[in-house]
Amino acid sequence: MRPDATRLHRPSPLISRREFAALMTGSLTALAQCDQAYCDQTCGSDASDGGYVDAHAHIWTPDLTRYPLGTGFSSKDMVPQSFTAEELFAACRPSGVTRVVLIQMSFYNFDNRYMLDAIAQHPRLLSGVGIVDHHQPDVAITMKSLASKGVRGFRIHSRGQAKTWVNDEGMATLWKTAAEEGLAVCPLIDPAEIGYVDALCKKYPGAPVVVDHFARVGITGKIVPGELDQLCKLAKHPQLLVKTSAFYALGKKQAPYKDLLPMIQRLTDAFGPERLMWASDCPYQVQGDHDYESSIALLRDHANFLSADDKRWMLKKTAEKVFF
Numbered sequence: 001m002r003p004d005a006t007r008l009h010r011p012s013p014l015i016s017r018r019e020f021a022a023l024m025t026g027s028l029t030a031l032a033q034c035d036q037a038y039c040d041q042t043c044g045s046d047a048s049d050g051g052y053v054d055a056h057a058h059i060w061t062p063d064l065t066r067y068p069l070g071t072g073f074s075s076k077d078m079v080p081q082s083f084t085a086e087e088l089f090a091a092c093r094p095s096g097v098t099r100v101v102l103i104q105m106s107f108y109n110f111d112n113r114y115m116l117d118a119i120a121q122h123p124r125l126l127s128g129v130g131i132v133d134h135h136q137p138d139v140a141i142t143m144k145s146l147a148s149k150g151v152r153g154f155r156i157h158s159r160g161q162a163k164t165w166v167n168d169e170g171m172a173t174l175w176k177t178a179a180e181e182g183l184a185v186c187p188l189i190d191p192a193e194i195g196y197v198d199a200l201c202k203k204y205p206g207a208p209v210v211v212d213h214f215a216r217v218g219i220t221g222k223i224v225p226g227e228l229d230q231l232c233k234l235a236k237h238p239q240l241l242v243k244t245s246a247f248y249a250l251g252k253k254q255a256p257y258k259d260l261l262p263m264i265q266r267l268t269d270a271f272g273p274e275r276l277m278w279a280s281d282c283p284y285q286v287q288g289d290h291d292y293e294s295s296i297a298l299l300r301d302h303a304n305f306l307s308a309d310d311k312r313w314m315l316k317k318t319a320e321k322v323f324f
Helices: 017-043 085-095 113-121 139-147 169-181 191-203 225-236 258-271 292-302 308-323
Strands: 052-057 097-103 126-130 151-157 184-188 209-211 240-245 276-279
Touching: 052 085, 052 240, 052 276, 052 308, 085 097, 085 292, 097 113, 097 308, 113 126, 126 139, 139 151, 139 169, 151 169, 151 308, 169 184, 169 191, 184 191, 191 209, 191 225, 225 240, 225 258, 240 258, 240 308, 258 276, 258 292, 276 292, 276 308, 292 308
Parallel strands: 052 097, 097 126, 126 151, 151 184, 184 209, 209 240, 240 276
Antiparallel strands: none
């Protein structure tokens, strides 16, 4: 039945600022109650009691008016055109994932608002890793402000510039602030840049570090032993952890990704499961011939060298400890 158009477009009476604030508070409370109900249903009375944690996923919205893209990006870069928090939940919940760490999407550069708004709507289910401009003099203030809104780490993307990080004043401020505030530094690097992260860990031993996507060992289609050796040597830094993630982009790049198991076993031997965390890297993990379930199944179902407790750490507890 067609809705009554006159009712749909009838002007609403004006409300006061106080009434508007109360309305918004009620809406946020309702969202939080929905999150609570979901956690209670899927995880027990406490969300920390169950459900997997996806330690790395991106979201974005087609609403480019409210959330414009950063300089250098256009809507053509958005593939798919939409991947909101709700679409992420639809992908991950069938696999038993109840919480997700959002990684600020590069489309938005240093504008973290869309990620922050999603966290505000789902504070029990989402946390975040932001991106800041370490060249700005107020970077420490910005980091602390974002941390107050649910951000638990900060991504640094080398883009071929990792060699400048060790002696960069802004990068020094970022690492020092991370150490002081207990916030993770999350480098996205290539294998050739592992040495720079090694040097920074020596220089700032108090800063928690989470290396993304195996430091992209295997991105060329082959797991190079020397590159894997370099990654495993980072285990000497007790504050450094590694994401076992982005399976779609490494090795043979074909589900069920079992060719990656020897690399995962090697990392488990070097770091221990308490310093490894699984992540999907959605929405890229759910494109083409790839799917969400195949990613988590690699560890959950095929990594026979992992004990049940090992899997609990890698699929939930490590990420929970760092980001929630």
